[in-house]
Amino acid sequence: MQASISVSAAPADVYAVVSDLPRSAEWSPECRGGTWVSGRPSQVGAVFRGENVRSEDVVSWAPVVRGTWHTESQVIAAEPGRVFRWAMRDSTGLVQDSVWSYEIEPAEGGCVLVHAFRMGAATEGIRGITADMDEAGKKRFFADWSVKLAGDLKATLVRVKSAAEKA
Numbered sequence: 001m002q003a004s005i006s007v008s009a010a011p012a013d014v015y016a017v018v019s020d021l022p023r024s025a026e027w028s029p030e031c032r033g034g035t036w037v038s039g040r041p042s043q044v045g046a047v048f049r050g051e052n053v054r055s056e057d058v059v060s061w062a063p064v065v066r067g068t069w070h071t072e073s074q075v076i077a078a079e080p081g082r083v084f085r086w087a088m089r090d091s092t093g094l095v096q097d098s099v100w101s102y103e104i105e106p107a108e109g110g111c112v113l114v115h116a117f118r119m120g121a122a123t124e125g126i127r128g129i130t131a132d133m134d135e136a137g138k139k140r141f142f143a144d145w146s147v148k149l150a151g152d153l154k155a156t157l158v159r160v161k162s163a164a165e166k167a
Contacts, residue, residue: 001146002116003153009164011081011104011111017164018102018113019084021048021073027159029152030054037072046075048086059144064129077101090124098123102160113160115153 007014017023019042025033032051039046050071058064074095077085085101097120105112119126130138 001118001149001153002114003150003157004112004114005157005161006107006110007113007161007164008110009167011106013167014104014111014113014160014164015081015084015102017160017167018104019078019080021050021086023163024050026163027156029155032068034070039075042075042078042084044075044078047089048073048075059141059148062129062141062144063132065125073100088123096123097121113157113164115157115160117149117153 021031021042022033022035024031030052032053034048034050037047037049050073051068052071053068054064054066056066058066072089072093073086074089075084075086076095076099077083081104083101083103085099087095088098088100090096099116099118101114101116101118103114103116105114122130130141133141
């Protein structure tokens with residue numbers, strides 16, 4: 001799943017914004033920022049502990065985490081001006097097949113920023129949410145969750161664009 005937006009800023013400037021995960025509260029609908037807990041910030045292998053907040057109305061019928069919770073993610077690609085990608089870690093610190101990314105393509109007048117999310121095998125959190133659901137419930141959850149994620153990707157891009165164009 002992905003969304004894209006044109007940004008009137010140089011690829012390097014956009015990369016500087018999106019790779020600064022502690023600033024993510026400025027653009028993310030859920031992440032309220034966080035801190036780098038190991039490694040060199042924004043470099044491959046670095047680990048980020050994010051603070052997140054989710055309201056009661058988000059897929060309100062499903063047993064998703066609400067209020068404040070924390071996640072850990074690990075940078076898996078960091079190519080200045082081109083791509084910044086991180087994977088969510090499970091409760092034991094293992095990297096899961098749940099990847100968020102920003103890809104930046106040069107374009108006239110700036111660049112095109114693509115924000116994407118991909119999940120292969122269900123994460124520890126998704127397995128917990130869907131554990132007691134029948135197949136119809138799982139299908140409904142993934143449909144509703146996909147709508148939520150698509151909206152989050154678009155909202156994030158609009159806010160990143162604003163931040164990058166002000167820089």
